[in-house]
Amino acid sequence: MLKVGLVGIGAMGRGHYDNYIRLMDEGFPVKLAAICDIDPGRLKGKGPGGIIDTGIVPIDADRFTCYTDYDTMLAAEKLDYVDIVLPTYLHAPASVKALDKGFHVLCEKPMARSTDECRMMIEASQRNNRKLMIGQCLRFWPEYEYLKACVEDGRYGKVMSGYFFRGGGTPKWSYENWLLNKAKSGGCLLDQHIHDVDTINWLFGMPEAVSTLGRVVVPGSGYDAVSTNYRYPDGKVINAQDDWTLNGEFGFTMQYRVNFEAGNLHYGSNGLKVYPNEGAAFVPELSKNQGYYYEIRYFINAVMNDTSIVTAAPESTMNTIRIAEAEELSADRRGEIVLL
Ligand SMILES: NC(=O)c1ccc[n+]([C@@H]2O[C@H](COP(=O)([O-])OP(=O)(O)OC[C@H]3O[C@@H](n4cnc5c(N)ncnc54)[C@H](O)[C@@H]3O)[C@@H](O)[C@H]2O)c1
16 A cells, blocks of 8 residues: 655646545545645635546545645655645656655656756656656546557558647736746646647657747746747658647636648547548547546555556656757757757
8 A cells, every 4th residue: 555645735636636536435544644835725625626527525634734834744654655736846856855765756747847946856766766757647648648649650651741730818827927927837838738749749759949938928927838840850840839828717728739741630629539541430439537547556556566667768758858949949949949
């Protein structure tokens, strides 16, 4: 039975919490032992919700040891791993502390605020021989796993082009408004668009160059709307866009359209549909679970069985941050091509 400490019970932390309750109810060998948040109200389930559909399970503080100080939790608890769902600027310091204490670490995306910080996290994982995984959840999301399988096994031939999009309203709920502080979050580019950057890196590897246009809408928040072209040696046409200023009743959406030599895949609000060039279009049968559930299960299995983190290897998720940094530089230079 693995003992877990969960830190950060905000919008996303509630999502992790709900998944631990589900996994424990399902008899998975995991025990959420401690929860920690600097805001005591959060430990009682108070506070605004976020983009995640949270609040399925009310927080039952009596079931866990509750902490408002992370260092105290690390000192007091004998944990197998720490699940870090803190604001991005805390990912590296919080991960390094836990790894140096001898705990494995599952940390939310983006890996860290900079590539240098990612490197510090990987070094801490290596020197302590502890596992580190970043919750780049689309690598575990059924509709994205299906796309990955099509790319890998070539059932529709090679990828000719692809378009990826995420977008929604401006996030105004976060702790001390960290999400709209460029130094703390990296803006929409590093916080939200990073999912598509990571998907593109996971599917196709490092691009040889990027060109990005970005627009600041909320002063001080970094790029709130971005569009990037990714250059690959084989000439595939890849673009990803994000915009977190789609306010009003728009809601949140994530989409992709990937065109292969012999068919194309489209994923959006109505689900995933496959359009082979020959024959009828079809809707593949996929699990309705979100990637968060599988991502946490994957990490638990890796710790329990002492297997390597392959699906979201930290070196790969660090490369995602490298690409995002190149995109930011390109946007700063109004779309200039930046080589990787
Ligand atoms: N994978 C996804 O789809 C997804 C979606 C949303 C957010 N996230 C990521 O999850 C992380 C958290 O984002 P969020 O939206 O939940 O933010 P949030 O502001 O809603 O939650 C952060 C929580 O951390 C707590 N906190 C802040 N400083 C702390 C400290 N020093 N010690 C203990 N607790 C502290 C806050 O009180 C708050 O409850 C970010 O890295 C974000 O990028 C991932």
